[in-house]
Amino acid sequence: MAHYELQRVTFHYPEQTSPALENVSLSLRSGQFIVLCGPSGSGKSTLLRLLKREVSPGGRMSGGILLDGTPIQDWPARGLAAHVGMVMQNPDNQLVVDTVEHELAFGMENFGLERDMMRRRMAELAGFFGLEPLLSRKTDELSGGQKQTVNLAAVLMLQPRILLLDEPLAQLDPLAARELMGMIKRLNEEWGITVVMSEHRIDDLLPLADRVVRMDGGRVAFDGDARAFVLEAWNREDNAWTSVLPSITRWALEQVPPEEHPAPSLPPLTVKEARAWLDLANRTRTLGQQSTAAPSVEGEGRGAAQKLLAAQELFFAYDKRSPAVLRGLEWQLRRGDWAVLFGGNGSGKSTLLQLLAGLRPPQRGIVLWEGKPLGKMNAKERYSSIGYLAQNPVLHYAHDSLLEDMIHAAGRAGETDPPQAARKMAERFGIEALLRRHPHDMSGGEQQLGALALTLLGKPSLLLLDEPTKGLDPSAKRILGEHLRHIHKEGTTLAMATHDVEFAAAYATRCSLLFHGEIVADGDPENFFRGNLFYATPMHRLLALEEATNR
């Protein structure tokens, strides 16, 4: 029994010559967990939106989309809205009303349900998602993960048979993402809801997926189960494909390629399976330094490196009554560092970066810039020597086009020819084509690069980045990483807060862990990761387990 039947669907956005989707034929069977992957702009979102008539983009479409055998344009409005639920990327923007309880009821109100029925469904789903303690809270006070859980529950109130999820995890931290993913999996397994989910980072999704569909340039490039996908990606030897694979899978396949393995059709997807894969191949595990080791710092005496920025005894609280976020924190950044700051959600990573950038003054303690108090520096000098890139790149734009923003920034940095400097910077980042665009019309990755270019126009000697890789697809992440490496090589000191352990492992020269308002671990990446099980790449986990068994 097929739910959705796409028959040679081709879709053009208005005034676009090349199609966003080309000749897509898919049959989505009932009860499946389908993962939709592919680079940005490959048509994943367009496809999902075409499946949900209420949010379909305007444009020219040919071919047909059938839902349970009926073309979706012939479905009655209410039946269709209830049958197919959709959750999108941004947790904030999907919330309509002020309290959690209202938000959950919103869909049912639209359907004119009786109050008794509404209360019953509310009771059921609030129980399933553990939302009872949040019901009377304002949606605005919730964390990103909680907001997205509310969005999911609000959609399920209408008892859909199919759930379309458009990158629902991209804006969440790894812990919240994993929790939400667990719930989606339960909905699929226990309630039999069909799930179609698009996502960039599919490491944790592959083990759950019944089927993987990869889009490329508006076409279906792959359609099959997860292990077949891994083998296909591996055999293509194309970076765009292999970069999507879980790093543990990549590593295990590098150790023992499928052709040398006794069970080649079952490539590993998890740490556990990777161990089994190697055990079965009966090979001694040689954990190379190749991919985990950080690029060595250009032969400098680390101890002698000059202190650039030092935080001494920092205390900070947002409110007299709320608990302190930072409690006597000590941290130093040395010239030439590429420091990474880890820490749980709400542990104060962003706050610390803002304090170090001089955006907020600490209540106690002092930040020293080359030995001088940061607060005593002239504001303009301070903002130009310490660049700060916020988590949300949109915050950096204030003009109607990227070019205007960049010219303004170059002018402020004292360039003699701001337009020229702006163009040069855009060229360096490969974003010349975007200069005329409105910043809000650019994709997340483009906004991130643009904001980075804006910040660099001030020629900072220290750059602080808050979760720069959030919501980026693997290729955008790689581009960003290479740009940062270039900047670092040119002598800019970098410090970034992130949840992305693998990105940090690939680039950082130093890792620190923020916990309970203090730095509790600080060291070079190899030592740092070796001591951790949670803040560690899957490979380090494997290694740590190995050491534990050998002891």
Added chain:
Amino acid sequence: MTEGFGLRSLHPIVILTYYAGGITFGMLLFHPYILLAGWVAAVIVNLHLDGGREWRRWSLAMLVGILLIAIMNPILSHRGRTVWFYWGDIPITMESVVYGLTLAMSMLNLLTFFVTYRLVMTEQKFLFLFSRVSPKAALVAMMAMGLVPRLRRRMQELMLIQRTRGVTVAEGSLARRARNGTRLVGTLLSWTLEDALQTADSMQARGYGTGARSSYLGFKFRGRDGATIAGFTVCAALLLTAWANGHGFMAIYPRLGTFSLSWGDGLALAAYIAFLILPLGWEWRDRRAWLITNYSE
């Protein structure tokens, strides 16, 4: 002391009746003694609901307001037969002084009473009443309430970051600050409107506009609500009868009458106070229930 306890546990309709009645009667009656008694009752209600915290917060503003009324009335109004003295060449009459004081008393009474409205009539209850009148308008009100804190938080974030780029309202010439201010507001608005498109999608996706809406908000009309409404009706009937027969207010102009209460004034006073205090019966009842629960443990 939350929802579901005492006065707060009553049905929104009952609460609306209580405040509508309390305010109307407070304005109809005009006798210093009655108003003073009404004020005491309002203070008692305040004390019961939150220990008078909210009332104390407003007390300074209220005091200034009523002092202003009490002082301005004799200066502006020269009605009345009994001239006490001349201030410059302005005659200050005893009647206008008494009238000013009574008016101030009346204001104080109404304000003190209304302070509790905010404590009892929560947004949920208000929206419940409102969605009966207009479901669409109630939804817009709810969305607006969700939007305001979001806008405020975004503005703070935006100002923090834009300061590093020199777009700030905290420094520079006035013209420059104004320009930067418009720029910040413009950015905030275009950012928010952009996001509003997604909100609209989310509403559509959940079937908004596919037909008549219902309202999830529900409050049960219980026995205690019926009893309270009945009590209100009796008090109001007595009070209005007395008032219609010319009781409950004092003759001040042109010549100050007697302060003493007639039997009709007494009836109005009793009915008024009974009306104000009546819902507190539930507070007492529920408090006792708590005491009993605590002792028996």
